[in-house]
Amino acid sequence: MALEHAILVSLTERAGSGYELARRFDRSIGYFWPATHQQIYRVLRRMHDAGWVRHTEIAQDGRPDKKVYRVSAAGKAELARWLAEPEDPAVLRDGLGVKLRGASLGDPGVVLTEVERHRAEHAGRLAVYRGIQRRDFPEPATLHGRDLHQHLVLRGGIRAEESFVDWCDEVIDALRKDLS
Amino acid sequence: MALEHAILVSLTERAGSGYELARRFDRSIGYFWPATHQQIYRVLRRMHDAGWVRHTEIAQDGRPDKKVYRVSAAGKAELARWLAEPEDPAVLRDGLGVKLRGASLGDPGVVLTEVERHRAEHAGRLAVYRGIQRRDFPEPATLHGRDLHQHLVLRGGIRAEESFVDWCDEVIDALRKDLS
DNA sequence: AGGTGCACTGCAACGCGTTGCATAGGTAGC
DNA sequence: GCTACCTATGCAACGCGTTGCAGTGCACCT
Numbered sequence: 001m002a003l004e005h006a007i008l009v010s011l012t013e014r015a016g017s018g019y020e021l022a023r024r025f026d027r028s029i030g031y032f033w034p035a036t037h038q039q040i041y042r043v044l045r046r047m048h049d050a051g052w053v054r055h056t057e058i059a060q061d062g063r064p065d066k067k068v069y070r071v072s073a074a075g076k077a078e079l080a081r082w083l084a085e086p087e088d089p090a091v092l093r094d095g096l097g098v099k100l101r102g103a104s105l106g107d108p109g110v111v112l113t114e115v116e117r118h119r120a121e122h123a124g125r126l127a128v129y130r131g132i133q134r135r136d137f138p139e140p141a142t143l144h145g146r147d148l149h150q151h152l153v154l155r156g157g158i159r160a161e162e163s164f165v166d167w168c169d170e171v172i173d174a175l176r177k178d179l180s
Numbered sequence: 181m182a183l184e185h186a187i188l189v190s191l192t193e194r195a196g197s198g199y200e201l202a203r204r205f206d207r208s209i210g211y212f213w214p215a216t217h218q219q220i221y222r223v224l225r226r227m228h229d230a231g232w233v234r235h236t237e238i239a240q241d242g243r244p245d246k247k248v249y250r251v252s253a254a255g256k257a258e259l260a261r262w263l264a265e266p267e268d269p270a271v272l273r274d275g276l277g278v279k280l281r282g283a284s285l286g287d288p289g290v291v292l293t294e295v296e297r298h299r300a301e302h303a304g305r306l307a308v309y310r311g312i313q314r315r316d317f318p319e320p321a322t323l324h325g326r327d328l329h330q331h332l333v334l335r336g337g338i339r340a341e342e343s344f345v346d347w348c349d350e351v352i353d354a355l356r357k358d359l360s
Numbered sequence: 361a362g363g364t365g366c367a368c369t370g371c372a373a374c375g376c377g378t379t380g381c382a383t384a385g386g387t388a389g390c
Numbered sequence: 391g392c393t394a395c396c397t398a399t400g401c402a403a404c405g406c407g408t409t410g411c412a413g414t415g416c417a418c419c420t
Contacts, residue, residue, distance in 0.1 A: 002405095002406085003406080003407095005275075005278060005282070006278045008282075009278060009281055009282035009285065012282070012285050017367095017368075017369090018368080018369075018370095019367065019368050019369075029278070029281065031272065032272055032273070032274055032277030032278060032281075033273060033274075033275070033277065033278050034271050034273065034407095035407085036407075036408075036409095037368090037369085037370095038370085038371095038407085038408075038409085039406075039407065039408085041369070041370065042370095042406095043406095045370095060367090060368090063366095063367055063368070063414095063415075063416075064367065064368040064369065064413095064414065064415075065368075065369085066367085066368060066369085067368090067369085076285070079282065079285055079286065080285070080286045080287075083279060083282060083283070083285065083286030083287065083290065083291060084286060084287060084290050086294060086297065087275045087276060087279060087294060087298075088275075089276070089297075089298045089301040089302060090273060090274040090275065090276065091214050092211065092212055092337065092340055093212070093213060093214065093270060093273075094212055094213075094270040094336075095185075095213070095267045095268075095270065096267060096269070096270065097212030097213065097333045097336055097337075098185060098186045098189060098209065098212060098213050099263060099267060100329050100332055100333050100336075101189055101209065101212075101329055101330060101333045102185075102188075102189035102192070102259065102263060102329075103263070103326075103329045104325050104326040104329060105189065105192055105256070105259055105260070105263065106259065106260045106263030106264060107260075107263065107264060108329075110263065110264050111263060114266060114267060117266065117269075118267075118269045121269040122269060144358055145284050145358070146283075146284040148354060148355075148358055149280050149281055149282075149283045149284060149288075150281060152280055152350070152351050152354055152355075153277045153280050153281045155347065155350060155351075156274075156277055156280075156347045156351075157272060157277075159343045159344075159346065159347045160272055160340070160343060160344075160347075162343070163339045163340060163342070163343035164339075164340075166339065167335065167336045167339045167340075170332070170335060171332050171335075171336075174328060174332055175328075175332075178324055178325065178328055182375095182376085183376080183377095197397095197398075197399090198398080198399070198400095199397065199398050199399075200398095214377095215377085216377080216378075216379095217398090217399085217400095218377085218378075218379085218400085218401095219376075219377065219378090221399065221400065222376095222400090223376095225400095240397090240398090243385075243386075243396090243397055243398070244383090244384070244385080244397065244398040244399065245398075245399085246397085246398060246399085247398090247399085
């Protein structure tokens with residue numbers, strides 16, 4: 001998996017400029033593959049050199065010109081190739097786990113506060129995802145094709161955040177009991 | 181969060197060589213912060229230069245010499261400092277989500293197979309974690325301090341893998357229905 | 361009049377993570 | 391006897407991700 005392919009997916013759905021792509025990554029697709037505008041500009045250039053995308057310069061008044069990118073036939077072929085290729089399952093990677101594991105080497109009370117903070121952050125994300133679900137997928141049972149796939153991805157985000165929040169609650173509860 | 185701190189936690193629990201650390205990262209702590217021996221050797225050197233660890237060379241017969249590392253006072257101070265510092269909540273990052281989102285741009289049947297493969301991988305990890313739980317923490321209710329923290333981290337891994345497997349089942353079910 | 365924020369592109373530098381390779385003796389299986 | 395894997399350390403190179411910075415012009419608030 002590379003950022004290239006996430007961009008190809010997003011650009012195939014809708015053409016757009018680097019800036020617009022960065023905004024999209026801040027919402028939807030970036031919930032599962034975050035990227036900054038720097039990465040996106042750099043990769044778009046590379047993809048252009050490889051012939052996977054084409055751009056048309058669009059002059060705007062009151063705003064800087066923008067380059068709207070579109071996926072070429074070669075880009076579509078590359079996307080199909082990548083989709084058929086096996087992908088390495090992702091690994092967990094969360095510094096909070098390391099902190100918790102080392103809690104007794106510092107102040108466990110501070111680590112407890114930290115877990116509470118993370119819980120709040122993840123609960124916030126969960127609320128955002130649920131909001132999107134209510135707004136964009138009010139009737140999940142009727143979905144097919146692309147809409148179904150998008151909804152399933154969102155479901156993945158919801159499940160991951162739910163389970164993280166539940167874990168935080170378990171940790172908070174256990175740490176409080178241990179500290180008292 | 182940096183690899184330095186994960187190593188400090190591991191080395192404080194028990195001194196060890198770079199190679200031994202790499203083995204530990206393959207098990208326990210690496211389930212939440214993976215690292216290869218290359219990273220570990222490189223970072224150990226940096227930590228040594230910074231005075232966070234000291235090593236003693238140990239000659240062995242039939243085997244290469246090894247350097248056993250120990251955390252210095254400065255290293256313990258750095259660990260305490262980092263533990264008290266707030267940590268950015270981790271973000272989800274899984275190429276499978278991108279693939280699912282783009283499934284209709286390729287062959288959705290192949291993506292379904294891919295989800296089944298990932299499910300098997302995560303179910304395997306889950307089984308490993310549950311095995312560790314049964315073996316090392318048969319009576320979770322009695323735990324305190326360091327053991328409690330370790331068990332809670334393991335619980336996090338179990339919850340994450342459980343929820344991922346459940347999500348895969350939801351996706352597999354939905355994709356099958358949509359394809360038939 | 362000044363500050364902040366948004367839209368839009370981009371460069372430069374650094375560090376983390378990955379991959380391939382090298383060395384070297386010991387053990388185990390075919 | 392050959393292959394393969396384990397212990398043990400390390401170099402070199404590449405690419406991805408992050409951070410800081412730069413420039414331009416409009417809109418909005420104070």
